[in-house]
Amino acid sequence: MPRSSTRRRFLASTALSTLAVTAGCVSSGDSSRSGSPNGTATDTDTPTPTDTPEPTPESLDDWLADANGYDGGEPQRFGPRARPTVMVGEPTDDGLAFDPPVIEVPPMTNVRWDWTGHGGQQNVVALDGTFDSGRTNAQRGTGYHYIFEETGEYRYVSEPHRDEGMKGAVIVKEPPSSGYPKVDEWLVGAGNFDGTVADRTDADTATVTVGAEGNGGAFAFAPPALKVSTGTTVRWEWTGNAGGHNVVSKDDGPLDSELLTEADSTYEYTFEETGTYRYYCAPHEALGMRGAVVVE
Ligand SMILES: [Cu+2]
Known part of the structure:
Protein backbone atom coordinates (compact mmCIF):
# COMPACT_ATOMS: atom_id res chain seq x y z
CA MET A 1 0.00 0.00 0.00
CA LYS A 173 9.14 19.65 4.05
CA GLU A 174 9.53 19.16 0.32
CA PRO A 175 6.00 19.24 -1.15
CA PRO A 176 4.55 15.96 -2.46
CA SER A 177 5.54 15.28 -6.04
CA SER A 178 3.53 13.04 -8.36
CA GLY A 179 5.32 13.87 -11.60
CA TYR A 180 2.27 15.88 -12.69
CA PRO A 181 3.14 19.49 -11.82
CA LYS A 182 -0.39 20.77 -12.40
CA VAL A 183 -1.76 18.14 -10.02
CA ASP A 184 0.93 18.86 -7.42
CA GLU A 185 0.31 22.57 -7.50
CA TRP A 186 -3.44 22.11 -7.15
CA LEU A 187 -3.34 19.46 -4.42
CA VAL A 188 -0.55 20.87 -2.27
CA GLY A 189 -3.27 22.28 -0.04
CA ALA A 190 -5.13 18.94 0.22
CA GLY A 191 -4.14 17.33 3.49
CA ASN A 192 -4.68 13.78 2.22
CA PHE A 193 -2.50 14.12 -0.91
CA ASP A 194 0.91 12.48 -0.51
CA GLY A 195 2.04 12.55 -4.14
CA THR A 196 0.22 9.36 -5.13
CA VAL A 197 -1.88 9.36 -8.30
CA ALA A 198 -4.05 6.24 -8.11
CA ASP A 199 -3.75 4.30 -11.37
CA ARG A 200 -7.18 3.33 -12.73
CA THR A 201 -6.13 3.27 -16.39
CA ASP A 202 -7.33 -0.36 -16.75
CA ALA A 203 -10.78 0.31 -15.35
CA ASP A 204 -13.99 1.21 -17.18
CA THR A 205 -15.29 2.84 -14.04
CA ALA A 206 -13.32 4.47 -11.25
CA THR A 207 -14.71 5.55 -7.90
CA VAL A 208 -13.89 8.53 -5.71
CA THR A 209 -15.26 8.83 -2.18
CA VAL A 210 -16.75 12.23 -1.34
CA GLY A 211 -16.60 13.09 2.35
CA ALA A 212 -13.68 10.78 3.17
CA GLU A 213 -11.56 11.46 6.26
CA GLY A 214 -9.06 14.25 5.78
CA ASN A 215 -8.50 18.00 6.09
CA GLY A 216 -9.59 18.01 9.74
CA GLY A 217 -12.83 16.00 9.33
CA ALA A 218 -14.73 14.26 6.56
CA PHE A 219 -13.59 16.93 4.13
CA ALA A 220 -11.63 14.96 1.57
CA PHE A 221 -11.91 13.24 -1.79
CA ALA A 222 -10.33 9.77 -1.76
CA PRO A 223 -8.22 9.12 -3.66
CA PRO A 224 -7.51 12.82 -4.16
CA ALA A 225 -5.77 12.15 -7.49
CA LEU A 226 -6.37 9.43 -10.02
CA LYS A 227 -5.32 8.55 -13.51
CA VAL A 228 -7.74 7.04 -16.03
CA SER A 229 -7.89 6.29 -19.74
CA THR A 230 -10.13 8.14 -22.16
CA GLY A 231 -13.68 6.77 -22.13
CA THR A 232 -13.54 6.00 -18.41
CA THR A 233 -16.48 6.93 -16.23
CA VAL A 234 -15.55 8.34 -12.86
CA ARG A 235 -18.22 7.94 -10.20
CA TRP A 236 -18.15 10.07 -7.05
CA GLU A 237 -19.87 8.41 -4.09
CA TRP A 238 -20.96 10.37 -1.02
CA THR A 239 -20.33 9.04 2.50
CA GLY A 240 -23.02 11.32 3.93
CA ASN A 241 -20.50 12.70 6.44
CA ALA A 242 -19.77 16.34 7.23
CA GLY A 243 -22.74 17.95 5.51
CA GLY A 244 -23.17 18.91 1.89
CA HIS A 245 -20.42 18.41 -0.66
CA ASN A 246 -20.20 18.93 -4.39
CA VAL A 247 -17.81 18.26 -7.26
CA VAL A 248 -17.02 21.39 -9.24
CA SER A 249 -14.35 21.91 -11.89
CA LYS A 250 -11.63 24.43 -11.39
CA ASP A 251 -11.38 26.66 -14.46
CA ASP A 252 -14.02 25.94 -17.09
CA GLY A 253 -14.00 22.18 -16.71
CA PRO A 254 -17.02 19.91 -17.16
CA LEU A 255 -17.62 18.81 -13.55
CA ASP A 256 -20.58 20.45 -11.88
CA SER A 257 -22.55 18.30 -9.45
CA GLU A 258 -25.36 19.35 -7.16
CA LEU A 259 -24.63 20.00 -3.49
CA LEU A 260 -25.51 16.59 -2.00
CA THR A 261 -25.69 15.45 1.63
CA GLU A 262 -27.22 11.94 1.60
CA ALA A 263 -25.01 8.86 1.94
CA ASP A 264 -24.79 6.83 -1.30
CA SER A 265 -25.53 9.84 -3.48
CA THR A 266 -23.52 9.63 -6.68
CA TYR A 267 -22.33 11.81 -9.52
CA GLU A 268 -20.76 10.51 -12.72
CA TYR A 269 -18.79 11.88 -15.59
CA THR A 270 -17.23 10.09 -18.56
CA PHE A 271 -13.92 11.61 -19.63
CA GLU A 272 -13.54 11.48 -23.42
CA GLU A 273 -10.65 13.93 -23.78
CA THR A 274 -7.14 13.73 -22.42
CA GLY A 275 -6.03 16.35 -19.96
CA THR A 276 -5.72 17.19 -16.29
CA TYR A 277 -9.05 17.96 -14.66
CA ARG A 278 -8.91 19.80 -11.36
CA TYR A 279 -11.93 20.04 -9.11
CA TYR A 280 -13.02 20.98 -5.62
CA CYS A 281 -15.93 20.95 -3.20
CA ALA A 282 -17.21 24.52 -3.08
CA PRO A 283 -18.14 24.66 0.64
CA HIS A 284 -14.84 23.11 1.74
CA GLU A 285 -12.25 24.19 -0.80
CA ALA A 286 -10.52 26.40 1.76
CA LEU A 287 -10.07 23.36 4.02
CA GLY A 288 -8.29 21.52 1.22
CA MET A 289 -11.17 19.50 -0.24
CA ARG A 290 -9.69 19.23 -3.70
CA GLY A 291 -9.20 16.52 -6.27
CA ALA A 292 -7.73 15.85 -9.70
CA VAL A 293 -8.28 13.42 -12.55
CA VAL A 294 -5.55 12.84 -15.11
CA VAL A 295 -6.96 11.45 -18.37
CA GLU A 296 -4.37 9.78 -20.60
CU1 LIG B 1 -17.19 19.31 0.96
Whole structure:
Protein backbone atom coordinates (compact mmCIF):
# COMPACT_ATOMS: atom_id res chain seq x y z
CA MET A 1 0.00 0.00 0.00
CA PRO A 2 1.85 3.09 -1.16
CA ARG A 3 0.06 5.51 1.16
CA SER A 4 1.06 3.83 4.41
CA SER A 5 4.66 3.38 3.34
CA THR A 6 4.89 7.08 2.56
CA ARG A 7 3.39 7.79 5.95
CA ARG A 8 6.05 5.65 7.59
CA ARG A 9 8.77 7.47 5.72
CA PHE A 10 7.32 10.74 6.95
CA LEU A 11 7.29 9.53 10.53
CA ALA A 12 10.87 8.32 10.22
CA SER A 13 12.07 11.67 8.94
CA THR A 14 10.12 13.45 11.65
CA ALA A 15 11.89 11.41 14.30
CA LEU A 16 15.27 12.28 12.80
CA SER A 17 14.60 15.98 12.78
CA THR A 18 13.33 15.78 16.35
CA LEU A 19 16.74 14.51 17.36
CA ALA A 20 18.35 17.44 15.62
CA VAL A 21 16.04 19.89 17.36
CA THR A 22 16.77 18.44 20.79
CA ALA A 23 20.51 18.53 20.17
CA GLY A 24 20.33 22.19 19.13
CA CYS A 25 18.35 23.04 22.24
CA VAL A 26 21.12 21.98 24.58
CA SER A 27 23.85 24.02 22.97
CA SER A 28 22.22 27.25 21.87
CA GLY A 29 18.82 27.44 23.58
CA ASP A 30 20.06 27.80 27.13
CA SER A 31 22.79 30.30 26.41
CA SER A 32 20.42 32.66 24.63
CA ARG A 33 17.88 32.36 27.43
CA SER A 34 20.38 33.23 30.16
CA GLY A 35 21.35 36.34 28.23
CA SER A 36 17.76 37.51 28.00
CA PRO A 37 16.66 40.18 30.51
CA ASN A 38 13.06 38.99 30.86
CA GLY A 39 13.16 36.07 33.25
CA THR A 40 9.55 34.95 33.53
CA ALA A 41 7.75 34.56 36.82
CA THR A 42 6.93 30.94 36.03
CA ASP A 43 10.61 30.02 36.19
CA THR A 44 10.51 30.15 39.96
CA ASP A 45 7.42 28.08 40.75
CA THR A 46 7.99 25.14 38.44
CA PRO A 47 11.18 23.55 37.20
CA THR A 48 11.38 24.14 33.45
CA PRO A 49 11.66 20.81 31.68
CA THR A 50 13.76 22.25 28.87
CA ASP A 51 16.61 23.11 31.24
CA THR A 52 17.65 19.47 31.17
CA PRO A 53 17.96 17.58 27.90
CA GLU A 54 15.30 14.92 27.57
CA PRO A 55 16.59 11.37 27.21
CA THR A 56 14.16 10.47 24.43
CA PRO A 57 12.86 13.02 21.94
CA GLU A 58 9.19 13.73 22.34
CA SER A 59 7.12 13.39 19.18
CA LEU A 60 5.68 16.58 17.77
CA ASP A 61 2.17 15.31 18.51
CA ASP A 62 3.03 14.70 22.15
CA TRP A 63 4.74 18.03 22.49
CA LEU A 64 1.71 19.79 21.00
CA ALA A 65 -0.81 17.84 23.08
CA ASP A 66 -1.30 20.77 25.47
CA ALA A 67 -0.88 23.49 22.84
CA ASN A 68 -3.83 25.87 22.81
CA GLY A 69 -5.84 25.71 19.62
CA TYR A 70 -4.35 22.35 18.57
CA ASP A 71 -6.87 19.60 17.93
CA GLY A 72 -4.51 16.87 16.78
CA GLY A 73 -5.44 17.37 13.14
CA GLU A 74 -3.17 17.57 10.15
CA PRO A 75 -1.01 20.65 9.81
CA GLN A 76 -2.26 23.36 7.51
CA ARG A 77 -0.25 22.90 4.32
CA PHE A 78 1.00 25.68 2.10
CA GLY A 79 2.29 25.49 -1.45
CA PRO A 80 5.52 26.86 -2.90
CA ARG A 81 4.17 30.32 -3.65
CA ALA A 82 2.16 30.81 -0.47
CA ARG A 83 2.82 33.52 2.08
CA PRO A 84 1.63 31.92 5.32
CA THR A 85 0.73 34.10 8.27
CA VAL A 86 0.38 32.89 11.86
CA MET A 87 -1.68 34.96 14.27
CA VAL A 88 0.05 35.61 17.59
CA GLY A 89 -2.75 35.76 20.16
CA GLU A 90 -5.78 33.95 18.80
CA PRO A 91 -8.65 35.75 20.62
CA THR A 92 -10.86 32.75 21.51
CA ASP A 93 -8.12 31.14 23.64
CA ASP A 94 -7.66 34.26 25.82
CA GLY A 95 -5.11 35.30 23.27
CA LEU A 96 -2.77 32.54 24.41
CA ALA A 97 -2.64 30.60 21.14
CA PHE A 98 -0.99 30.68 17.76
CA ASP A 99 -3.35 30.34 14.82
CA PRO A 100 -2.83 28.05 13.01
CA PRO A 101 -0.73 26.25 15.63
CA VAL A 102 0.96 23.95 13.09
CA ILE A 103 1.79 24.72 9.47
CA GLU A 104 3.66 22.76 6.83
CA VAL A 105 5.61 24.68 4.22
CA PRO A 106 8.19 23.95 1.52
CA PRO A 107 11.79 25.13 1.96
CA MET A 108 12.44 28.84 1.27
CA THR A 109 9.02 29.86 2.57
CA ASN A 110 8.78 33.22 4.29
CA VAL A 111 6.53 32.69 7.32
CA ARG A 112 5.06 35.74 8.95
CA TRP A 113 3.72 36.16 12.48
CA ASP A 114 1.21 38.95 13.16
CA TRP A 115 0.43 40.14 16.68
CA THR A 116 -3.30 40.51 17.32
CA GLY A 117 -2.85 42.49 20.54
CA HIS A 118 -4.64 39.75 22.53
CA GLY A 119 -3.02 37.87 25.40
CA GLY A 120 -0.57 40.50 26.57
CA GLN A 121 3.18 40.32 26.07
CA GLN A 122 4.18 37.86 23.36
CA ASN A 123 7.17 36.77 21.38
CA VAL A 124 8.02 33.96 18.97
CA VAL A 125 11.03 31.88 19.94
CA ALA A 126 12.17 28.58 18.45
CA LEU A 127 13.21 26.00 21.04
CA ASP A 128 16.38 25.25 19.09
CA GLY A 129 17.26 28.91 18.63
CA THR A 130 16.66 28.90 14.86
CA PHE A 131 14.52 32.02 15.06
CA ASP A 132 13.73 34.51 17.78
CA SER A 133 11.56 37.62 17.51
CA GLY A 134 13.37 39.15 20.47
CA ARG A 135 11.76 41.16 23.27
CA THR A 136 8.12 40.55 24.05
CA ASN A 137 5.54 42.94 22.68
CA ALA A 138 1.82 43.41 23.36
CA GLN A 139 1.15 45.75 20.48
CA ARG A 140 -1.37 44.80 17.81
CA GLY A 141 0.25 45.09 14.39
CA THR A 142 3.67 43.91 15.51
CA GLY A 143 5.14 41.58 12.93
CA TYR A 144 7.99 39.15 12.63
CA HIS A 145 9.06 36.91 9.77
CA TYR A 146 11.56 34.17 9.12
CA ILE A 147 12.59 32.40 5.90
CA PHE A 148 12.91 28.66 6.44
CA GLU A 149 15.71 27.33 4.27
CA GLU A 150 16.21 23.86 5.74
CA THR A 151 13.73 21.03 5.98
CA GLY A 152 12.93 20.06 9.54
CA GLU A 153 10.49 20.45 12.36
CA TYR A 154 10.66 23.72 14.25
CA ARG A 155 8.92 24.01 17.60
CA TYR A 156 8.39 27.42 19.09
CA VAL A 157 6.69 29.17 22.00
CA SER A 158 5.69 32.57 23.21
CA GLU A 159 8.08 32.69 26.18
CA PRO A 160 5.78 34.44 28.70
CA HIS A 161 3.07 31.82 28.07
CA ARG A 162 4.99 28.66 27.31
CA ASP A 163 3.69 26.91 30.45
CA GLU A 164 0.13 27.95 29.58
CA GLY A 165 0.28 26.10 26.29
CA MET A 166 1.19 28.85 23.86
CA LYS A 167 3.12 26.62 21.50
CA GLY A 168 3.40 26.18 17.77
CA ALA A 169 5.35 24.38 15.11
CA VAL A 170 6.51 24.89 11.55
CA ILE A 171 7.18 21.72 9.56
CA VAL A 172 9.42 22.41 6.59
CA LYS A 173 9.14 19.65 4.05
CA GLU A 174 9.53 19.16 0.32
CA PRO A 175 6.00 19.24 -1.15
CA PRO A 176 4.55 15.96 -2.46
CA SER A 177 5.54 15.28 -6.04
CA SER A 178 3.53 13.04 -8.36
CA GLY A 179 5.32 13.87 -11.60
CA TYR A 180 2.27 15.88 -12.69
CA PRO A 181 3.14 19.49 -11.82
CA LYS A 182 -0.39 20.77 -12.40
CA VAL A 183 -1.76 18.14 -10.02
CA ASP A 184 0.93 18.86 -7.42
CA GLU A 185 0.31 22.57 -7.50
CA TRP A 186 -3.44 22.11 -7.15
CA LEU A 187 -3.34 19.46 -4.42
CA VAL A 188 -0.55 20.87 -2.27
CA GLY A 189 -3.27 22.28 -0.04
CA ALA A 190 -5.13 18.94 0.22
CA GLY A 191 -4.14 17.33 3.49
CA ASN A 192 -4.68 13.78 2.22
CA PHE A 193 -2.50 14.12 -0.91
CA ASP A 194 0.91 12.48 -0.51
CA GLY A 195 2.04 12.55 -4.14
CA THR A 196 0.22 9.36 -5.13
CA VAL A 197 -1.88 9.36 -8.30
CA ALA A 198 -4.05 6.24 -8.11
CA ASP A 199 -3.75 4.30 -11.37
CA ARG A 200 -7.18 3.33 -12.73
CA THR A 201 -6.13 3.27 -16.39
CA ASP A 202 -7.33 -0.36 -16.75
CA ALA A 203 -10.78 0.31 -15.35
CA ASP A 204 -13.99 1.21 -17.18
CA THR A 205 -15.29 2.84 -14.04
CA ALA A 206 -13.32 4.47 -11.25
CA THR A 207 -14.71 5.55 -7.90
CA VAL A 208 -13.89 8.53 -5.71
CA THR A 209 -15.26 8.83 -2.18
CA VAL A 210 -16.75 12.23 -1.34
CA GLY A 211 -16.60 13.09 2.35
CA ALA A 212 -13.68 10.78 3.17
CA GLU A 213 -11.56 11.46 6.26
CA GLY A 214 -9.06 14.25 5.78
CA ASN A 215 -8.50 18.00 6.09
CA GLY A 216 -9.59 18.01 9.74
CA GLY A 217 -12.83 16.00 9.33
CA ALA A 218 -14.73 14.26 6.56
CA PHE A 219 -13.59 16.93 4.13
CA ALA A 220 -11.63 14.96 1.57
CA PHE A 221 -11.91 13.24 -1.79
CA ALA A 222 -10.33 9.77 -1.76
CA PRO A 223 -8.22 9.12 -3.66
CA PRO A 224 -7.51 12.82 -4.16
CA ALA A 225 -5.77 12.15 -7.49
CA LEU A 226 -6.37 9.43 -10.02
CA LYS A 227 -5.32 8.55 -13.51
CA VAL A 228 -7.74 7.04 -16.03
CA SER A 229 -7.89 6.29 -19.74
CA THR A 230 -10.13 8.14 -22.16
CA GLY A 231 -13.68 6.77 -22.13
CA THR A 232 -13.54 6.00 -18.41
CA THR A 233 -16.48 6.93 -16.23
CA VAL A 234 -15.55 8.34 -12.86
CA ARG A 235 -18.22 7.94 -10.20
CA TRP A 236 -18.15 10.07 -7.05
CA GLU A 237 -19.87 8.41 -4.09
CA TRP A 238 -20.96 10.37 -1.02
CA THR A 239 -20.33 9.04 2.50
CA GLY A 240 -23.02 11.32 3.93
CA ASN A 241 -20.50 12.70 6.44
CA ALA A 242 -19.77 16.34 7.23
CA GLY A 243 -22.74 17.95 5.51
CA GLY A 244 -23.17 18.91 1.89
CA HIS A 245 -20.42 18.41 -0.66
CA ASN A 246 -20.20 18.93 -4.39
CA VAL A 247 -17.81 18.26 -7.26
CA VAL A 248 -17.02 21.39 -9.24
CA SER A 249 -14.35 21.91 -11.89
CA LYS A 250 -11.63 24.43 -11.39
CA ASP A 251 -11.38 26.66 -14.46
CA ASP A 252 -14.02 25.94 -17.09
CA GLY A 253 -14.00 22.18 -16.71
CA PRO A 254 -17.02 19.91 -17.16
CA LEU A 255 -17.62 18.81 -13.55
CA ASP A 256 -20.58 20.45 -11.88
CA SER A 257 -22.55 18.30 -9.45
CA GLU A 258 -25.36 19.35 -7.16
CA LEU A 259 -24.63 20.00 -3.49
CA LEU A 260 -25.51 16.59 -2.00
CA THR A 261 -25.69 15.45 1.63
CA GLU A 262 -27.22 11.94 1.60
CA ALA A 263 -25.01 8.86 1.94
CA ASP A 264 -24.79 6.83 -1.30
CA SER A 265 -25.53 9.84 -3.48
CA THR A 266 -23.52 9.63 -6.68
CA TYR A 267 -22.33 11.81 -9.52
CA GLU A 268 -20.76 10.51 -12.72
CA TYR A 269 -18.79 11.88 -15.59
CA THR A 270 -17.23 10.09 -18.56
CA PHE A 271 -13.92 11.61 -19.63
CA GLU A 272 -13.54 11.48 -23.42
CA GLU A 273 -10.65 13.93 -23.78
CA THR A 274 -7.14 13.73 -22.42
CA GLY A 275 -6.03 16.35 -19.96
CA THR A 276 -5.72 17.19 -16.29
CA TYR A 277 -9.05 17.96 -14.66
CA ARG A 278 -8.91 19.80 -11.36
CA TYR A 279 -11.93 20.04 -9.11
CA TYR A 280 -13.02 20.98 -5.62
CA CYS A 281 -15.93 20.95 -3.20
CA ALA A 282 -17.21 24.52 -3.08
CA PRO A 283 -18.14 24.66 0.64
CA HIS A 284 -14.84 23.11 1.74
CA GLU A 285 -12.25 24.19 -0.80
CA ALA A 286 -10.52 26.40 1.76
CA LEU A 287 -10.07 23.36 4.02
CA GLY A 288 -8.29 21.52 1.22
CA MET A 289 -11.17 19.50 -0.24
CA ARG A 290 -9.69 19.23 -3.70
CA GLY A 291 -9.20 16.52 -6.27
CA ALA A 292 -7.73 15.85 -9.70
CA VAL A 293 -8.28 13.42 -12.55
CA VAL A 294 -5.55 12.84 -15.11
CA VAL A 295 -6.96 11.45 -18.37
CA GLU A 296 -4.37 9.78 -20.60
CU1 LIG B 1 -17.19 19.31 0.96
